[in-house]
Amino acid sequence: xxxxxxxxxxxxxxxxxxxxxxxxxxxxxxxxxxxxxxxxxxxxxxxxxxxxxxxxxxxxxxxxxxxxxxxxxxxxxxxxxxxxxxxxxxxxxxxxxxxxxxx
Amino acid sequence: xxxxxxxxxxxxxxxxxxxxxxxxxxxxxxxxxxxxxxxxxxxxxxxxxxxxxxxxxxxxxxxxxxxxxxxxxxxxxxxxxxxxxxxxxxxxxxxxxxxxxxxxxxxxxxxxxxxx
Numbered sequence: 454x455x456x457x458x459x460x461x462x463x464x465x466x467x468x469x470x471x472x473x474x475x476x477x478x479x480x481x482x483x484x485x486x487x488x489x490x491x492x493x494x495x496x497x498x499x500x501x502x503x504x505x506x507x508x509x510x511x512x513x514x515x516x517x518x519x520x521x522x523x524x525x526x527x528x529x530x531x532x533x534x535x536x537x538x539x540x541x542x543x544x545x546x547x548x549x550x551x552x553x554x555x556x
Numbered sequence: 557x558x559x560x561x562x563x564x565x566x567x568x569x570x571x572x573x574x575x576x577x578x579x580x581x582x583x584x585x586x587x588x589x590x591x592x593x594x595x596x597x598x599x600x601x602x603x604x605x606x607x608x609x610x611x612x613x614x615x616x617x618x619x620x621x622x623x624x625x626x627x628x629x630x631x632x633x634x635x636x637x638x639x640x641x642x643x644x645x646x647x648x649x650x651x652x653x654x655x656x657x658x659x660x661x662x663x664x665x666x667x668x669x670x671x672x
């Protein structure tokens with residue numbers, strides 16, 4: 454698809470500045486998203502091409518505003534809802550629970 | 557469905573779950589072949605970037621046989637085929653203003669290309 458992910462040749466995205474001693478994860482939640490993705494992938498919930506395509510199908514504005522691992526999280530959520538492993542309502546309920554705990 | 561076990565993790569992380577296919581498939585192209593990239597605009601998944609569609613290049617290396625993402629992403633099978641490293645002149649992609657000695661190498665599947 455001719456989506457927002459296909460950035461090759463576009464201008465105005467700013468310089469690429471490689472980080473010195475870049476950590477594997479910048480935030481602890483990224484480590485969890487990595488684990489969730491690997492577990493659901495290896496568990497046969499989706500293949501790598503379906504995963505990539507789910508990232509491409511993100512809302513374009515959300516895609517540009519979100520980080521690498523937020524792309525991963527969004528794609529896993531999309532695929533698990535589409536294949537019936539989860540419902541959107543279950544996801545939202547859990548989100549609300551966590552927000553309450555954090556408050 | 558196989559569940560992920562702890563002993564599977566290192567291999568999976570190391571290989572990223574390789575998409576190399578075991579099928580014997582004849583190669584459509586050989587090193588040195590001049591190709592033109594198909595100008596396709598599927599609304600579904602493809603790994604063919606927009607900026608290379610319709611451009612001319614030269615096959616530099618045959619990587620072997622891999623799963624075809626365009627079908628695999630949609631439950632339409634692996635359609636295994638050769639993937640090549642294809643060389644494009646920067647000026648072919650970006651015009652006369654690009655540096656004349658720069659080249660870009662892209663990994664492309666058989667189905668993305670025709671003989672030029």
